[in-house]
Amino acid sequence: MNIYRRMVTALAASLVIVGLAGCDNPDEKSKTFTRMENGVGLVFTYHYVGDKVLRQEANNTIPYQTIGAANQEQARALIEPMRSVYLDVKGVEQSIDYKDSEALEHLSVDFTRANMSELCKLPGSMVTHCALQEVSMSVSEKLLAEQGFTEVK
Numbered sequence: 001m002n003i004y005r006r007m008v009t010a011l012a013a014s015l016v017i018v019g020l021a022g023c024d025n026p027d028e029k030s031k032t033f034t035r036m037e038n039g040v041g042l043v044f045t046y047h048y049v050g051d052k053v054l055r056q057e058a059n060n061t062i063p064y065q066t067i068g069a070a071n072q073e074q075a076r077a078l079i080e081p082m083r084s085v086y087l088d089v090k091g092v093e094q095s096i097d098y099k100d101s102e103a104l105e106h107l108s109v110d111f112t113r114a115n116m117s118e119l120c121k122l123p124g125s126m127v128t129h130c131a132l133q134e135v136s137m138s139v140s141e142k143l144l145a146e147q148g149f150t151e152v153k
Contacts, residue, residue, distance in 0.1 A: 033149040039066035
């Protein structure tokens with residue numbers, strides 16, 4: 001179904017590339033990238049040290065009309081069943097705030113707790129090397145650019 005395909009794309013696009021998480025690191029930097037996909041606004045923020053991605057956060061805006069829902073109730077009925085794929089993935093947290101005409105999804109991946117091979121199994125996951133334990137920021141930037149993302153300066 002086209003509606004389910006759009007939803008899986010929007011939700012799973014949040015897992016384009018992720019890496020090992022870290023916190024309270026004075027050398028930590030971040031970069032944010034954005035893109036519109038089928039009417040869905042995607043905003044990914046990568047936290048990294050050197051060239052190693054530490055964690056990824058995604059904030060996505062999903063207008064109900066893009067998934068074929070007329071209101072919050074219909075959107076919830078379409079989105080909630082797909083959220084279950086994230087519930088048992090260690091190190092992955094997802095929340096959705098339903099507004100009048102759109103859903104705001106927040107997805108974060110903490111790789112001090114997550115397992116790359118588990119992420120590779122998620123529908124729509126675009127992790128390039130499932131056996132790796134680290135992700136390169138420069139490779140991530142290249143992949144995002146190829147997919148039409150632009151860096152927010």
